[in-house]
Every structure is written in C-alpha cells, then in structure tokens.
Amino acid sequence: xxxxxxxxxxxxxxxxxxxxxxxxxxxxxxxxxxxxxxxxxxxxxxxxxxxxxxxxxxxxxxxxxxxxxxxxxxxxxxxxxxxxxxxxxxxxxxxxxxxxxxxxxxxxxxxxxxxxxxxxxxxxxxxxxxxxxxxxxxxxxxxxxxxxxxxxxxxxxxxxxxxxxxxxxxxxxxxxxxxxxxxxxxxxxxxxxxxxxxxxxxxxxxxxxxxxxxxxxxxxxxxxxxx
Amino acid sequence: xxxxxxxxxxxxxxxxxxxxxxxxxxxxxxxxxxxxxxxxxxxxxxxxxxxxxxxxxxxxxxxxxxxxxxxxxxxxxxxxxxxxxxxxxxxxxxxxxxxxxxxxxxxxxxxxxxxxxxxxxxxxxxxxxxxxxxxxxxxxxxxxxxxxxxxxxxxxxxxxxxxxxxxxxxxxxxxxxxxxxxxxxxxxxxxxxxxxxxxxxxxxxxxxxxxxxxxxxxxxxxxxxxxxxxxxxxxxxxxxxxxxxxxxxxxxxxxxxxxxxxxxxxxxxxxxxxxxxxxxxxxxxxxxxxxxxxxxxxxxxxxxxxxxxxxxxxxxxxxxxxxxxxxxxxxxxxxxxxxxxxxxxxxxxxxxxxxxxxxxxxxxxxxxxxxxxxxxxxxxxxxxxxxxxxxxxxxxxxxxxxxxxxxxxxxxxxxxxxxxxxxxxxxxxxxxxxxxxx
Ligand SMILES: Cc1cc2nc3c(=O)[nH]c(=O)nc-3n(C[C@H](O)[C@H](O)[C@H](O)COP(=O)(O)O)c2cc1C
Numbered sequence: 299x300x301x302x303x304x305x306x307x308x309x310x311x312x313x314x315x316x317x318x319x320x321x322x323x324x325x326x327x328x329x330x331x332x333x334x335x336x337x338x339x340x341x342x343x344x345x346x347x348x349x350x351x352x353x354x355x356x357x358x359x360x361x362x363x364x365x366x367x368x369x370x371x372x373x374x375x376x377x378x379x380x381x382x383x384x385x386x387x388x389x390x391x392x393x394x395x396x397x398x399x400x401x402x403x404x405x406x407x408x409x410x411x412x413x414x415x416x417x418x419x420x421x422x423x424x425x426x427x428x429x430x431x432x433x434x435x436x437x438x439x440x441x442x443x444x445x446x447x448x449x450x451x452x453x454x455x456x457x458x459x460x461x462x463x464x465x466x467x468x469x470x471x472x473x474x475x476x477x478x479x480x481x482x483x484x485x486x487x488x489x490x491x492x493x494x495x496x497x498x499x500x501x502x503x504x505x506x507x508x509x510x511x512x513x514x515x516x517x518x519x520x521x522x523x524x525x
Numbered sequence: 526x527x528x529x530x531x532x533x534x535x536x537x538x539x540x541x542x543x544x545x546x547x548x549x550x551x552x553x554x555x556x557x558x559x560x561x562x563x564x565x566x567x568x569x570x571x572x573x574x575x576x577x578x579x580x581x582x583x584x585x586x587x588x589x590x591x592x593x594x595x596x597x598x599x600x601x602x603x604x605x606x607x608x609x610x611x612x613x614x615x616x617x618x619x620x621x622x623x624x625x626x627x628x629x630x631x632x633x634x635x636x637x638x639x640x641x642x643x644x645x646x647x648x649x650x651x652x653x654x655x656x657x658x659x660x661x662x663x664x665x666x667x668x669x670x671x672x673x674x675x676x677x678x679x680x681x682x683x684x685x686x687x688x689x690x691x692x693x694x695x696x697x698x699x700x701x702x703x704x705x706x707x708x709x710x711x712x713x714x715x716x717x718x719x720x721x722x723x724x725x726x727x728x729x730x731x732x733x734x735x736x737x738x739x740x741x742x743x744x745x746x747x748x749x750x751x752x753x754x755x756x757x758x759x760x761x762x763x764x765x766x767x768x769x770x771x772x773x774x775x776x777x778x779x780x781x782x783x784x785x786x787x788x789x790x791x792x793x794x795x796x797x798x799x800x801x802x803x804x805x806x807x808x809x810x811x812x813x814x815x816x817x818x819x820x821x822x823x824x825x826x827x828x829x830x831x832x833x834x835x836x837x838x839x840x841x842x843x844x845x846x847x848x849x850x851x852x853x854x855x856x857x858x859x860x861x862x863x864x865x866x867x868x869x870x871x872x873x874x875x876x877x878x879x880x881x882x883x884x885x886x887x888x889x890x891x892x893x894x895x896x897x898x899x900x901x902x903x904x905x906x907x908x909x910x911x912x913x914x915x916x917x918x919x920x921x922x923x924x925x926x927x928x929x930x931x932x933x934x935x936x937x938x939x940x941x942x943x944x945x946x947x948x949x950x951x952x953x954x955x956x957x958x959x960x961x962x963x
Contacts, residue, residue: 372735
C-alpha cells in the first residue's frame with residue numbers, strides 16, 4: 299500500500315502516480331477538498347481517500363475501485379465507465395452524471411441532479427437525492443434508499459429509478475411503473491454490491507412514459523385529401 | 526411599365542411568411558431544419574480591403590512569402606495544434622453527417638494541413654483514422670464521451686453554445702437515429718433526439734475552470750482546450766472563457782450552420798459574426814491575451830475574403846461548416862431533379878434533419894450515403910481549402926503583409942454604417958466609426 303500526501307505533493311503528481319499504476323493499493327492523505335482527484339484512472343487499482351474531496355473525484359473512472367472516506371463535491375465519478383466509486387459521506391450535485399457504466403455508491407445523501415444524463419451506470423444512494431435527479435437519464439439505474447426531491451426523472455429515457463421513500467414530484471414524462479420479479483432480483487444484486495441493507499420489495503419503480511420520444515405532428519391536409 | 530395592383534405583394538406577409546403560416550396550421554409543430562440563417566444580415570461583404578497605396582508597400586501577389594500557419598493552444602497545452610492554413614473544419618457530428626461525409630472531411634482537411642472536429646455524437650474510428658488532427662467536442666449531452674477518445678484526440682473543445690442556437694441543445698430527428706447512431710449515444714433507435722442545452726456537471730465560469738482542470742488532469746496537460754460559444758455576449762463570454770482557462774476561444778456567429786434546429790431559433794437568436802469578432806478581440810486585448818489565447822471565428826465563412834477579413838479583425842483562424850459541405854457536394858445542381866422531388870431545389874435544400882439527402886451527406890441511409898465518394902469529395906474539400914488560403918494570402922499581400930496574421934482593422938473600410946459600427950472600422954471615404962468617441 300502506497301500513501302500519497304496531498305499536503306506535500308501536487309495534484310498533478312498524485313494523479314500521475316495513480317494514472318500510471320497498473321495495479322496496487324493507494325491511500326491519499328490530506329485531500330483537503332481537492333478537485334479532480336483520482337480522475338482518469340484506467341487500471342484495477344484501489345484508492346482510498348482519507349477525507350473530503352472537491353469536484354469530479356473519480357471522474358471518467360475505468361476499472362479502479364475508489365473509496366472516499368468523507369464527503370464529495372460536485373460531479374462525483376462523472377462519466378464513470380466501469381469500476382466503483384464510493385463515498386462514505388454525502389455527495390454534492392450531479393453525482394454520477396453521464397456515467398456510462400460501473401457503480402457509484404453514496405452512503406449519505408446526494409444533492410440535486412444525481413444521475414443526470416446517466417448512460418448505463420448504476421447509482422446507489424443510502425439517503426436522499428435532491429431535485430432534478432435522473433434528468434434526461436438514458437440508461438442504468440438510480441437506487442435511492444431515502445426520498446427523492448422534486449422533478450425526479452424529468453425527460454427520462456430508458457433509465458430505471460427505484461426509490462424506497464417518497465418522491466416530491468415526478469418530472470416531465472416520468473411515471474411510476476410496476477415492480478416485476480426481475481426488478482427485485484436486480485435490486486437485490488445491486489444493493490448487495492453497494493453493501494446496503496434494504497429489502498427490494500420496499501422500493502417503487504419509476505421510468506419513462508415514452509410520450510416525449512417523438513414529435514407528433516398533425517397533418518390536416520392529408521386528412522382532407524383522404525376524405 | 527409593369528405592375529399589377531391585383532398582384533401587389535405584401536412585405537409584411539411575404540410569400541415565405543404565408544407559406545410558414547400554412548405549414549404551421551397544417552402540422553402544429555414548429556419548423557425544424559438545417560443550414561444557417563437565411564435572412565440578410567450585416568456580413569463581411571460589407572467590408573473592403575484598402576490595399577497598398579503611397580503609404581503602404583504591397584508584396585508580389587503570388588510568389589512572395591506570406592505565412593499562413595497557425596499554432597492553437599500553446600497557452601497551457603504541452604502539445605498545441607499546428608495547422609498550415611488558417612481554416613479549420615467545424616464540429617459536425619457523425620449522426621448528422623454520414624460516415625462517408627465525415628471521412629471526406631477528414632481526408633480533405635488532412636490533405637490541406639488542417640484539423641477537423643467531431644460533434645454531438647462521439648468519435649468514430651473512421652474520422653479518427655482519416656484526420657491527422659482531430660478536435661474532440663465535449664458537449665452537454667456527453668453522447669459517446671469516454672476517456673479513451675479524450676486521450677486519442679488532438680484537442681478538446683468544450684461546447685457551450687453554437688451560433689445557430691445560443692441557448693439551445695442539439696437535435697437529431699428519428700429518421701437519422703440508426704442502430705449505430707443510437708448505440709453510440711445510448712438512446713433508443715428512431716426517437717427524435719433533443720440533446721441537453723446545459724452541461725450536466727458545471728454551471729458558470731467558476732465551475733468551468735474546475736471542469737477544464739479535470740479534462741487537463743485526465744489528458745496529462747497535453748491537449749489544447751477550446752471553448753466554443755455561440756455569439757450572444759461575445760465580450761463577456763470570451764473574457765469568462767479565458768478566465769476559466771481556455772487555450773482557444775471559438776466564437777460562432779448567428780449565420781452558423783446547423784444540422785437541425787428550430788427555424789425560429791436559427792433566424793432570431795444570437796448576433797452576426799461580423800458583430801461578434803471585434804467584441805471577442807476587445808475582451809482578449811483587455812486581458813492582454815490576444816494571440817496568447819487564440820480566437821477561432823465561425824459562422825457564414827465562404828471565401829478567402831471572409832477569411833482575411835475575420836483575421837484582419839483579430840481572429841487567429843476561422844472554422845467552416847456549411848461551405849465544407851457544399852464543397853463535398855451539398856446542394857449540387859446535378860441533383861436538382863432529386864431535390865425538386867423532395868419539394869426543394871439545388872441551392873435551396875436545407876432539410877439536413879430529414880435524413881433523405883440525395884447528396885449522401887446529411888443522411889444515415891446506407892444507399893444514399895454510398896453515393897458520396899469520400900476520396901473524391903475529400904479532394905474537392907482540399908482544393909476548396911487551398912483556394913480559401915490562396916485568396917486570403919493574395920489579399921494580405923496586397924496589404925503588404927508577410928503573414929496573414931499581420932492583417933489589421935486599419936487595412937479595411939466599411940461600406941455600410943452598420944458594418945462600420947459593428948466592425949469598428951471607418952465608413953469608406955470617411956474617418957467615421959459610428960459609436961467611437963475618440
Ligand atoms: C450538419 C451540421 C452539423 C453540425 N453539428 C454540430 C455539432 O455537433 N456541434 C457543434 O458545436 N456545432 C455543430 N454545427 C455547427 C458548426 O460546428 C459550425 O459552428 C457552423 O457550421 C459554422 O457556420 P457555417 O456553417 O456558416 O460555416 C453543425 C453544423 C452543421 C452544418
């Protein structure tokens with residue numbers, strides 16, 4: 299295990315060690331809210347950050363297993379491709395934004411726009427998520443053990459949303475859907491991956507009504523011509 | 526004398542306006558189309574070069590050296606982009622364009638020694654392999670965004686806005702969402718895609734600064750980072766882009782082309798390219814960043830004269846979309862009968878969104894796309910880029926410049942009061958610059 303001290307090393311130095319490693323376990327001490335820490339990793343390394351991080355921690359992660367022991371700022375694990383990014387505390391806005399794959403776990407609460415434009419990532423939040431979460435969410439699953447704020451899943455595509463608590467309101471084209479056995483199975487697996495203790499049967503499922511997928515033009519002339 | 530009181534046209538309710546009212550009444554959906562603004566706008570034609578005279582010494586028009594090379598991104602990037610000509614190919618997505626069209630753009634640009642740009646739909650292997658210098662767009666939608674492509678790009682362009690629609694997101698109609706396009710964008714096939722208009726994980730210049738830091742950390746501080754803005758408030762937007770750490774600012778005027786946008790947006794949002802350039806330059810100069818942060822100008826660039834005028838106003842390079850498509854075969858008169866069968870005509874076709882382009886450029890239909898020969902089309906584009914450069918050089922030499930970057934506003938006069946005010950150059954035959962106090 300290698301310790302990298304952000305109190306004495308620059309962000310560039312720390313990130314380049316992490317980005318060039320092909321394997322191994324790393325600890326970053328004294329993160330002091332640094333931005334862009336541990337972004338662009340592309341190997342099965344394990345990184346534990348001892349303290350809070352700023353924006354875009356674990357951004358665009360591939361393969362790596364990142365654990366933040368503390369809170370995270372905006373854009374945690376944005377555009378994650380694979381691997382896992384976990385925070386023990388709360389996450390700021392846009393956690394897991396546009397993620398294409400992998401798993402993001404927030405043990406505390408996540409702020410607004412959690413899972414915005416997600417494209418295949420799975421996100422598990424132990425607490426609540428803020429307003430506009432899963433905005434334009436395309437694929438993947440957002441699993442919320444607490445409550446969801448206003449306009450959940452606005453303009454959603456094919457992502458699946460599971461909420462155990464209440465939802466303040468659903469956004470445009472987002473509707474509640476039936477929970478089928480395959481959803482319970484999926485939830486059981488992802489909750490276990492995230493090391494969350496919850497009963498899949500307690501969740502409601504939300505997704506797209508698919509009413510906004512296409513424009514629906516009229517054609518009065520054609521109707522008249524056909525008369 | 527001609528004229529018929531019974532056929533007296535209305536300027537307010539012109540034939541175009543009447544046709545649009547009828548179209549709206551029939552469909553109940555706003556008009557979505559491609560191409561750029563069609564209305565008349567103040568543009569570079571309203572400026573002229575003064576050439577050499579008693580007080581200026583010209584260079585021989587064809588042979589004497591007149592440099593055209595441009596370095597983009599040396600402010601922070603360890604591997605800036607070096608191009609041989611001051612014209613680049615603007616971002617146009619695979620999706621909006623066929624794979625053959627993207628290949629043709631790559632071939633033509635590479636042959637001419639310049640760069641091409643991806644678009645709102647990710648990077649394809651075809652365009653990467655056919656472009657020696659490829660700029661990778663980082664858009665609000667983040668379709669197809671991934672760190673591997675980020676690392677294999679030669680530069681990254683953070684798109685804040687586009688001249689055709691500052692404040693609007695991308696569009697791609699269902700007819701063009703083929704299986705390949707859908708899978709690259711993680712979308713269901715055949716939907717009418719409307720991309721996000723805001724970035725999902727940053728708001729405002731302070732966040733953008735951190736975003737740019739992240740992109741640099743992921744790419745080892747090697748790649749230049751451009752910020753592209755639609756011309757709306759170019760003075761403030763340029764200053765804020767510089768503050769956020771951009772290496773290059775791209776300003777796209779309201780004439781700028783688009784693959785699919787609401788007509789009302791194309792025609793009524795943003796300011797003309799001519800008006801935007803001096804404002805962007807003013808911001809750069811006030812920050813002492815002119816020529817340190819490069820300015821790339823787009824929107825309605827058609828000729829070497831446009832290139833030279835944009836550069837004379839202070840741009841480092843220009844970028845073209847529509848003209849490049851025309852060079853590879855868009856709106857070709859040879860296809861007139863086919864355009865007419867679609868209710869248009871060669872020279873008028875703007876239905877880039879429809880996916881049934883007879884020229885095989887703005888389509889995902891394999892048969893139509895197969896009509897475009899990327900090698901031949903690439904050669905046409907290379908020739909066109911060569912002409913733009915030769916023309917710009919000839920004008921620069923006439924003004925006595927041994928490098929096109931030595932052109933300056935003092936080399937020009939304006940033909941209209943509007944152009945004089947917007948470009949900040951005197952009305953021809955006067956020393957009057959409307960609005961200038963000194
Ligand atoms: C077919 C087409 C597709 C375009 N796609 C994009 C895009 O994906 N991203 C973007 O920033 N701009 C896009 N644009 C705008 C161009 O990048 C550029 O700003 C514009 O074409 C410049 O104006 P011009 O067409 O008058 O040269 C597109 C333009 C066209 C014509």
